Amino acid sequence: xxxRSIPKATxxxxxxxxxxxxxxxxxIDSTISATxxxxxxxxxxxxxxxxxxxxxxxxxxxxxxxxxxxxCDLENCLGSEKMTNAILVGAxxxxxxxxxxxxxxxxGVKIVAGFDxxxxxxxxxxxxxxxxxxxxxxxxxxxxxKIGIITVGQGSAQEVCxxxxxxxxxxxxxFAPCTLRVPPNVLLKHEELALSLAHLNSKI
Amino acid sequence: xxxRSIPKATxxxxxxxxxxxxxxxxxIDSTISATxxxxxxxxxxxxxxxxxxxxxxxxxxxxxxxxxxxxCDLENCLGSEKMTNAILVGAxxxxxxxxxxxxxxxxGVKIVAGFDxxxxxxxxxxxxxxxxxxxxxxxxxxxxxKIGIITVGQGSAQEVCxxxxxxxxxxxxxFAPCTLRVPPNVLLKHEELALSLAHLNSKI
Numbered sequence: 353x354x355x356r357s358i359p360k361a362t363x364x365x366x367x368x369x370x371x372x373x374x375x376x377x378x379x380i381d382s383t384i385s386a387t388x389x390x391x392x393x394x395x396x397x398x399x400x401x402x403x404x405x406x407x408x409x410x411x412x413x414x415x416x417x418x419x420x421x422x423x424c425d426l427e428n429c430l431g432s433e434k435m436t437n438a439i440l441v442g443a444x445x446x447x448x449x450x451x452x453x454x455x456x457x458x459x460g461v462k463i464v465a466g467f468d469x470x471x472x473x474x475x476x477x478x479x480x481x482x483x484x485x486x487x488x489x490x491x492x493x494x495x496x497x498k499i500g501i502i503t504v505g506q507g508s509a510q511e512v513c514x515x516x517x518x519x520x521x522x523x524x525x526x527f528a529p530c531t532l533r534v535p536p537n538v539l540l541k542h543e544e545l546a547l548s549l550a551h552l553n554s555k556i
Numbered sequence: 557x558x559x560r561s562i563p564k565a566t567x568x569x570x571x572x573x574x575x576x577x578x579x580x581x582x583x584i585d586s587t588i589s590a591t592x593x594x595x596x597x598x599x600x601x602x603x604x605x606x607x608x609x610x611x612x613x614x615x616x617x618x619x620x621x622x623x624x625x626x627x628c629d630l631e632n633c634l635g636s637e638k639m640t641n642a643i644l645v646g647a648x649x650x651x652x653x654x655x656x657x658x659x660x661x662x663x664g665v666k667i668v669a670g671f672d673x674x675x676x677x678x679x680x681x682x683x684x685x686x687x688x689x690x691x692x693x694x695x696x697x698x699x700x701x702k703i704g705i706i707t708v709g710q711g712s713a714q715e716v717c718x719x720x721x722x723x724x725x726x727x728x729x730x731f732a733p734c735t736l737r738v739p740p741n742v743l744l745k746h747e748e749l750a751l752s753l754a755h756l757n758s759k760i
Contacts, residue, residue, distance in 0.1 A: 448649055
């Protein structure tokens with residue numbers, strides 16, 4: 353399916369709209385206006401109108417958007433209508449926090465398992481398994497894993513990355529504080545939480 | 557102190573440069589060329605030259621940069637030459653992961669304590685205390701807290717945010733998946749990890 357080109361800034365507001373519209377009480381009224389959405393999410397009306405026009409067309413004059421169709425279009429925009437499987441390597445505190453967080457599924461990604469080289473933190477039978485790293489190739493061979501999440505330390509991040517790429521993942525989400533090399537056909541997103549905080553700090 | 561205006565994209569690469577230059581072995585040679593840095597961090601030479609010129613001037617022809625001065629300028633650029641105190645509210649898995657992560661100090665921010673309303677997870681005496689939320693005002697009154705980090709659930713995030721603002725923080729780093737309102741003199745950075753992943757997923 354061809355992806356429409358939605359500006360990143362707009363895409364950034366989609367979860368906000370989606371959460372608001374999904375969270376509205378089931379009223380008799382099945383439509384909602386851009387004005388009401390703008391007020392509900394504390395954003396400017398012009399911006400909201402522009403964003404929604406890109407994502408779901410113009411809405412009906414004086415009525416607004418059909419709620420169900422709008423939710424569907426917003427989900428579509430985030431790719432959350434199809435579920436993508438992800439695995440995570442490195443089940444330290446951050447790794448386990450991400451593994452236990454169920455908010456990703458709302459946006460179309462399911463972290464199906466974690467892997468770690470430390471046998472003492474392995475778990476099975478719980479909702480999310482933490483498996484030994486040596487099983488990663490076998491696991492990926494039988495499950496359709498598209499995304500690999502790296503939450504190991506800097507020292508082993510490239511090795512883990514290479515292994516995930518060899519397992520056939522299409523995208524890497526890296527939390528290790530280092531630069532990784534991936535082949536051109538693999539997407540790489542580096543999540544530098546320290547940098548976010550440093551950036552905020554630089555503006556105080 | 558007036559902050560120089562460094563583009564955000566450049567600022568995003570500063571930690572990468574800083575980590576590389578700091579990590580170089582202590583050789584006899586106290587200078588380093590932009591070419592060598594570019595190779596070391598897997599970035600284009602033109603981009604590295606541009607970035608470093610903004611941050612530390614042009615360097616000496618055929619020699620490059622004095623390492624110590626470059627480190628100093630890079631640190632200065634991130635604001636990490638002065639340490640800013642932050643507190644965190646919500647000591648769940650993500651909260652504790654952030655609390656335990658010591659990589660923020662490298663970039664000028666120290667998370668000095670965590671707060672939680674759940675008495676069973678409080679801890680003192682360890683390197684980072686987790687204190688009862690009712691003590692937050694007293695704590696902020698005697699410590700110089702500039703940044704508040706919110707890792708509570710959506711339901712109590714605004715209340716926690718208001719409390720942090722009342723305690724005098726200058727910036728809020730929000731991990732709760734909801735929109736927060738802050739007064740105009742308080743900076744707000746919303747960290748939507750689920751969105752990062754959704755964005756990566758939308759490009760696969």
